[in-house]
Amino acid sequence: MSLAAEMGLAIVAGAIGLAFANIDKMSKFKGAGFEAEMKMVHTMLESQTEPTIEQKAEAKAQQNLNHDENCILACLLKQGYTWRYANTIASETGIHKSEIIDYLHSLMAKGLTKNADGTNGEIWSITALGKSVQQQYQLNKL
The missing domain is CATH 1.20.5 (Single alpha-helices involved in coiled-coils or other helix-helix interfaces)
Structure with missing residues (x-):
């Protein structure tokens, strides 16, 4: 006692x-006083990890993205950010927000983006496969 x-x-x-x-x-x-969502932590780790050989091979096979989709992936890859709001992506790419949301859902169906609930609504991040697809696009552009 x-x-x-x-x-x-x-x-x-x-x-x-x-x-x-x-x-x-x-x-x-x-x-x-401590709060963590494992989805957020996993995404931060994934964004700092090199894509696997399988992801690179799959990325080479997914070369059918249009210019706007590649711009969105590039925006999601912006240094210093893991999660982005559709409003921010729209303002940085010049694409209308409703189109951004449609593209993001399409990219998510292909396994290139993922979403979660943020403080001000839905937030988006690029997956390791999406990162690899964007890197392949940049290499082919050169």
Whole structure:
């Protein structure tokens, strides 16, 4: 009874340990001023990882994207950003927002983009395959 503070600290440490032991099974973790969504973390890691050989081969096979789709992928690859809003992509590419959303959904169906819920609505990111497709497009342009 005289070590209540230490016991409370041990319980919190144990709970955090158990949470991180099963972190791959959780989609969202929030507690003690810390919040993480595993989809966001996975996307950040994916954006910093080199595409695999299989992804590069698949990217070479998907050369049928139009100019606007390639512009959108380039915008999603912009240095310093992992997730982008459709409004931002529209303002940077000059393509109307409704077209951007249609293109993003089309690109998502091809496995080149993915979406999540952001603070101000739907946010978009490029996948490793999308990154590889964009790199192939840039190489072919040269």
